[in-house]
Amino acid sequence: MNYRLALRGGDPVRTKPFTAWPIYDEREALGLHRVLESRNWGGYPCPNDLAREFARKFAQQHNARYGVAVANGTVSLELALKAAGIGFGDEVIVPAYTWEGTAAAVLFTGAVPVFVDVDPDTYCLDAALIETAFTDRTKAIIPVHLGFRFTDMDAIMEIAARRGLFVLEDCAHAHGGQWRDKRAGATGHAGSFSFQTSKLMTAGEGGIVITSNIDLADQVIRLANCGRPPRTETRGEPVLGHNYRMTEFQAAILLPQLERLEEQTRLREWNTKHLEKGLKNIDGISLLPRDGRITKQASYQYVFKFHSDEFGRIHRNAFVAALNAEGIPSDGRFYEAVYRSSLFEFAEETYPAWSRAKRGFRCPVAERAGYEESVWLPHQLFLGDENDVDDIVTAIEKIKENVDELIGYEDERIRVQGMARAQRALLESKIPY
Ligand SMILES: Cc1ncc(COP(=O)(O)O)c(C=O)c1O
Numbered sequence: 001m002n003y004r005l006a007l008r009g010g011d012p013v014r015t016k017p018f019t020a021w022p023i024y025d026e027r028e029a030l031g032l033h034r035v036l037e038s039r040n041w042g043g044y045p046c047p048n049d050l051a052r053e054f055a056r057k058f059a060q061q062h063n064a065r066y067g068v069a070v071a072n073g074t075v076s077l078e079l080a081l082k083a084a085g086i087g088f089g090d091e092v093i094v095p096a097y098t099w100e101g102t103a104a105a106v107l108f109t110g111a112v113p114v115f116v117d118v119d120p121d122t123y124c125l126d127a128a129l130i131e132t133a134f135t136d137r138t139k140a141i142i143p144v145h146l147g148f149r150f151t152d153m154d155a156i157m158e159i160a161a162r163r164g165l166f167v168l169e170d171c172a173h174a175h176g177g178q179w180r181d182k183r184a185g186a187t188g189h190a191g192s193f194s195f196q197t198s199k200l201m202t203a204g205e206g207g208i209v210i211t212s213n214i215d216l217a218d219q220v221i222r223l224a225n226c227g228r229p230p231r232t233e234t235r236g237e238p239v240l241g242h243n244y245r246m247t248e249f250q251a252a253i254l255l256p257q258l259e260r261l262e263e264q265t266r267l268r269e270w271n272t273k274h275l276e277k278g279l280k281n282i283d284g285i286s287l288l289p290r291d292g293r294i295t296k297q298a299s300y301q302y303v304f305k306f307h308s309d310e311f312g313r314i315h316r317n318a319f320v321a322a323l324n325a326e327g328i329p330s331d332g333r334f335y336e337a338v339y340r341s342s343l344f345e346f347a348e349e350t351y352p353a354w355s356r357a358k359r360g361f362r363c364p365v366a367e368r369a370g371y372e373e374s375v376w377l378p379h380q381l382f383l384g385d386e387n388d389v390d391d392i393v394t395a396i397e398k399i400k401e402n403v404d405e406l407i408g409y410e411d412e413r414i415r416v417q418g419m420a421r422a423q424r425a426l427l428e429s430k431i432p433y
Pocket of ligand 1: 072073074075098099101102144170172173194195196205206207
């Protein structure tokens with residue numbers, strides 16, 4: 001092994017693949033085959049058999065009475081908001097640092113997303129800033145439990161009760177996580193999850209709304225199923241619905257994953273704790289503090305902070321490129337301040353609500369996290385053993401010791417070259433990322 005950085009032609013710390021994701025076995029294969037043979041493939045009648053079974057089990061495992069399985073985790077947000085009566089003229093508070101879909105779902109209802117900065121300790125919505133964004137049009141809050149942390153749900157529920165707001169937890173990263181004695185999605189009035197490929201449970205695509213309010217659940221089904229009421233006694237007005245149904249193939253893939261969730265959550269939690277033992281000794285890396293109220297940690301991505309001052313003033317992107325080249329899949333600009341995202345550059349007149357929303361948002365913590373500071377490690381790195389985790393620490397130590405090799409290189413060039421080299425290495429070694 002030579003000790004040059006892999007980005008500069010040295011040997012990478014790691015050439016072995018990490019655990020492949022998604023994980024499946026004969027249970028998924030059998031389930032898919034059964035659906036195939038049943039010829040009952042789609043989401044209609046809604047909910048169809050497996051989608052109903054999956055939604056019931058998922059909701060039960062997440063301490064909610066009802067679950068409605070749908071096409072993905074963007075429409076699940078939209079449906080829950082619409083079912084709660086959010087629409088044109090309303091404002092919904094969302095964190096500035098999240099996937100664009102969180103805010104897009106608000107726009108799809110006709111309401112205005114109002115961006116509030118995130119807490120530097122969690123990168124989740126900063127509850128202390130919500131009051132500054134509140135107006136008489138504010139109708140809902142979407143706390144996003146980002147990465148491996150929870151929004152302070154004690155504070156959110158207190159504000160919501162005082163102001164009469166609807167709370168929709170965006171739990172796209174939080175399957176199996178727990179705040180105090182309740183699973184993700186069960187503290188707010190509803191919770192939304194995604195089953196997109198990278199997520200902690202996946203059917204390639206998919207989503208679910210959970211809630212303990214039967215009228216809300218009924219309205220979600222109605223909106224997801226072309227406006228049809230789920231039961232003859234369903235309350236509420238007729239609505240124009242979408243077709244956002246989950247197929248039986250998706251449900252068949254998700255059912256066995258529910259059986260693995262607890263064990264995988266434990267393993268990831270154990271491995272991320274082990275990672276912290278190594279990271280905490282590296283100057284220039286700081287950890288998001290743990291919070292005792294998170295009683296089960298769902299680790300969709302392990303996120304830490306990179307401080308350029310302690311790393312020869314190289315940019316975070318150069319560090320991430322070097323880490324990828326060392327064989328550690330990682331990302332920096334995983335998310336950005338949504339209001340600055342290129343995905344939000346569509347013509348204002350197509351979403352008039354957005355033109356109202358553009359009010360010079362400035363969320364410095366979100367911007368620092370997105371463009372300079374955060375480093376994201378995907379959850380499959382934590383489904384192996386201690387040796388896998390030790391390689392991550394070794395790679396970061398190696399970069400730290402040889403950071404001079406990265407000084408003076410133009411950041412973007414390093415990023416592009418580094419990513420191309422990393423992707424080639426990953427393909428060759430079949431690292432599934
Ligand atoms: C925080 C967050 N919310 C919502 C979504 C949307 O989920 P989907 O991709 O299933 O539409 C995602 C997915 O990336 C997400 O990360």
